[in-house]
Amino acid sequence: TVPTFGGTNFGSPHNISFTAGTAAATMILYKAEVAAINASDGTINSNTGGTLNATITEAAFSKLAVSLTSPQTNGTAFTGTNTLTAQDAYGNTVTTFAANTNNVTVTNSLGGTVSGLGSGGTNVLNQAGDFTSGVANLTTDGIIYTGTSGAGTFTFTPASGTAATSGSVTINAGAATRLVVTGSATQTAGASNSITITAKDASGNTVTTYTGSKNLTFSGATSSTAPVTTPKVTNTAAADIAFGSTTALTFASGAVTTNMKLYKVESAVVAVTDGSISAAGADRLTVAVSASTMTKLAVSLTSPQTNGTAFTGTNTLTAQDAYGNTVTGFNASTNNVTVTNSLGGTVSGLGSGGTNVLNQAGDFTSGVANLTTDGFIYTGSSGAGTFTFTPVSGTAVTSSSITINAGAATRLVVTGSATQTAGASNSITITAKDASGNTVTTYTGSKNLTFSGATSSTAPVTTPKVTNTAAADIAFGSTTALTFASGAVTTNMKLYNVESAVVAVTDGSISAAGADRLTVAVSASTMTKLAVSLTSPQTNGTAFTGTNTLTAQDAYGNTVTGFNASTNNVTVTNSLGGTVSGLGSGGTNVLNQAGDFTSGVANLTTDGFIYTGTSGAGTFTFTPASGTAVTSSSVTINAGAATRLVVTGSATQTAGASNSITITAKDASGNTVSTYTG
CATH class of the missing domain: 2.60.40.3450 (Immunoglobulin-like)
Structure with a gap:
């Protein structure tokens, strides 16, 4: 602001009226200073002794x-x-x-x-x-x-x-005090996520002077598990460097952009540090990592399990991507999973048909099939084996070894020799088995069993028997106490009758039936005796007619089919005093030919058995060289055909007198032929 005098700026002409040599006007100064005020009319001035020295102070x-x-x-x-x-x-x-x-x-x-x-x-x-x-x-x-x-x-x-x-x-911007990580908040496992790391000051301003190569270390994401794959960041040289290792990145104007790959499904909070400043709190990048596409399965089965029964415990099948993350959207109805096993049995209870195929949308929940809930059943041979789950699309998975125990005992199985000699011991084993034929090892302790399927011998009557735990022989049809261990017991069985016995057993709840029974061909023991059957009456001097047999038998009355009279001659005698003939090699009373017996039976009628002698009722005894003789029941011998007449009477008489005589018809042996009549 220019100073003024009388309203006129300093330095400009100003008209002023002087009176008596003096003029007055108002001077206004604006600048605070010590001013030397001079005036001049162009001719005279105040420079010499007339200067006004004024001190101007500032205003308010x-x-x-x-x-x-x-x-x-x-x-x-x-x-x-x-x-x-x-x-x-x-x-x-x-x-x-x-x-x-x-x-x-x-x-x-x-x-x-x-x-x-x-x-x-x-x-x-x-x-x-x-x-x-x-x-x-x-x-x-x-x-x-x-x-x-x-x-x-x-x-x-x-x-x-x-x-x-x-x-x-x-x-x-101030000094760089933190690093800020930005990028997509979502990514698929294994995919690249473009991220930017920015150096910022305390107020969040990008520090453009933070430039050049920086050695960074990333953290905050975990490795996948199957396989183990570490999260990575691509360095300036285009190499993928694992989290936790130094990654060299080149900053320009305070920032750098690169690619990050995360592999585990999680909410990863990615941080970074250069050793002095870091990304912390909200400066970190939170990334929701989702599973990639399904490429494989993972299985976890509880061992042991029971044959023919739905699996118990925790049994899961999980749809996974290449890194072992659960693929929550997996749908078995569009990607069926077939289950097989190494044990040779069958799998059932799954999917729409209760088969070995998971094929329903609901079989998997959030990528996991609860095989226990789904109703997984194995039926077949027990033992240790594996189960393989094969998807239509993707890699199959095989479980670890699972022990399949036998199911509940549903039948008894009798095993032993299929042949035995009458009266001999046959070592037999009774095994408790489940519906699939597995031995039920939990079937233990004393069991009350009843055996059947074999008949008694006839001569003498001897009932088939089984030896109980107390070493006593118990007859078929009676309760036999046997002690099982690990599902089985071995004992002795004795059968006496030659037959094809089909031996069954029951404990009252489960039984041996069908092929579980033991079929035993019982053969005769050694010959110990003979049995004879003769038709009565017969005719003296004539070959016996009708059925007349002599049978070689063992001690139980079974026919000894291999009996050979040539090695064990049989001599025939009788109580009538006559003679027997027509037998053996000499047609005598001795059976001594291999062919005299056929399958243990001598057909005496065919062999030509003849009795010659006094007629009447008597018995015939057959005595083997080795063994016990047998005597027939009473056989009536009738006289043979009349071959002569015999006149009897007084040996003396007077001429002309009567002599009572008898004329008798007799056979060749002198027996009266009672049939000679009329």
């Missing part, structure tokens, strides 16, 4: 003036020359200005905060000492801007007076 405070150095650094006290001046209306410094009585508040256009000033280190100059001779040295006072970097202005507003706004000041 009315405004502020600011000067800030640019650029500055975020979060750091301003450097350079940074001043705030209290002024009067004419721009003169108000040297007496005191901020404690006229607080000055500092705001900015960048949206950050100002601090470091006044009594509280805030954005307010409120101390008497904040201004010295009307000027606040903001550098010394410690003004700090914290917030978004960029170009902006600072406004200083006094409690009383006019505010001042600075020129544009560039705020550069």
